[in-house]
Amino acid sequence: MQTAHTPLLAxxxxxxxxxxxTVMSALATEHGAVNLGQGFPDFDCDPRLVDAVSTAMRDGHNQYPPMAGIAPLREAVSSKMEALHGRRWDPLTEVTITAGATQAIITAVLAVVRPGDEVIVLEPCYDSYVPNIELAGGTVVRVPLTPGTFRPDFDRIAAALSPLTRAIIINTPHNPSATVWSREDMLALQELLAPTDVLVISDEVYEHMVFDGREHQSAARFPGLAARSFIVSSFGKTYHVTGWKVGFVAAPAPLTAEFRKVHQFNVFTVNTPMQHGLAHYMSDPAPYRELPAFYQRKRDLFRAGLAATRLRLLPSEGSYFQCVDISQVSDLPEAEFCLWLTRTLGVAAIPLSAFYGDGFDQRVVRFCFAKKDETLRTALERLARL
Known part of the structure; x- marks a missing residue:
């Protein structure tokens, strides 16, 4: 009998x-550590949202919905964006419901990036961006945000633009640094791209987590950006249901048409009862309007506790992350410090070097404060030993 073998695969x-x-979450479980590494809540969503989904199931909304998403949810997204940003996206031709923001981003990349195209990413960046570009056959062009402040450096972005540049991926509020782009930042990007055909993929999943009176500056607010952007957001982040994996993309009709060509073949559509539940729940704007204050209180609780340690707090302007400088605590590299912290003190964090292609180590680690107050207090009690 001939021996079976698995073919070699490049x-x-x-x-x-x-x-x-994955490494840090597994290590946290192994050592019984408080997991402030991975970015998801450890508390439940509003029971009314669960009830709305259950009602949708009982009402028979359990078969395939339209490929682009159910009309009531697309209309709710369009109405919300118009109310917040002053621009209406046509729910029929310009809003698509996706299987989370990560699927939305790779679908946008696959829709517009061809082999040989260049795509600018601003490091540190979310870990899916670079593999998405590579899967599309594109060339990744890495531009660092300013070390220390993580502000965009428009001179460096301008220098990175070339005739081959197809798109730039931006993210505000920013993961992992928790910085928020200002109106002036967005105007600068709009002016820089005006003479080009460069597209924008604007990752805005933390859009409702902005603090200290700031406003989220969506690409939707700037006509020159809106006309060239895929604007991506996440119901999971906004409504504390990250495991549901439901998001959306708003883009001009010609871009949406190309997006949907890919979407229909890599996902086809998104689960029906949750779409109906979300559409019903969005009739009340209070949950997302109250979100900044909800997370700012958690941020302030966490920062007050960290201030008693030798960790140096960096600003947290938005998102649900807090970065700290570890220079006064340890000589270890970021990644080794995070391993030590998990094993020794029982608190898991993420090294910022993980968000750079070259592993740039600036002695900064990231905590997630999207946790119950008692979870944060337990972590702070352990971190007080630093």
Whole structure:
């Protein structure tokens, strides 16, 4: 009998291994650590949202919905964006419901990036951006945000633009640094891109987590950006249901048409009862309007506790992350410090070096404060030993 064998396969993503998020979460479980590494809440969503989904199931909304998403949810997204940003996206031709923001981003990339195209990413950046570009056959052009402040450096972005640039991916509020782009930042980007055909993929999943009176500056607010942007957001982040994996994309009709060509074949559509539940729940704007204050209180609780340690607090302007400088605490590199912290003190964090292609180590780690108050207090009690 001939021996069976598995054919050798050249990896499409040879540089991708087990992510730091998986490693740190597994280590946290092994050591009984408080997991402030991976970015998801440890508290429940509003019971009314669960009830709305249950009602949708009982009412028979359990078969395929339209490919682009159910009309009531697309209309709710359009109405919300118009109310917040002053621009209406046509729910029929310009809003698409997606299987989370991560699927939305790769679908946008696959829709517009061809082999040889360049795509600018601003490091540190979310870990899916680079593999998405590589899967599309594009060339990644890395531009660092300013070390220390994580502000966009428009001179460096301008220098990175070339005739081959197809798109730039931006993210505000920013993961991992918790910085928020200002109106002036968005105007600068709009002016820089005006003479080009460069597209924008604007990752705005933390849009409702902005603090200290700031406003989220969506690409939707700037006509020159709105006309060239895929605007991506997440119901999971906004409504504390990250495991549901439901998001949306708003884009001009010609871009949406190309987006949906890919979307219909890599996802087709998104689960029906949750779409109906979300559409019903969005009739009340209070949950997302109250979100900044909800997370600012958690941020302030966490920052007050950290201030008693030798960790140096960096600003947290938005998102649900807090970065700290570890220079006064340890000589270890970021990644080794996070391993030590998990094993020794029982608190898991993520090294910022994981968000850079070259592993740039600036002695900064990231905590997630989207946790119950008692979870944060337990973590702070342990971190007080630093």
């Amino acid at each position: 990896s499409k993503l040879p540089a991708v291994g087990t992510t730091i998020f």
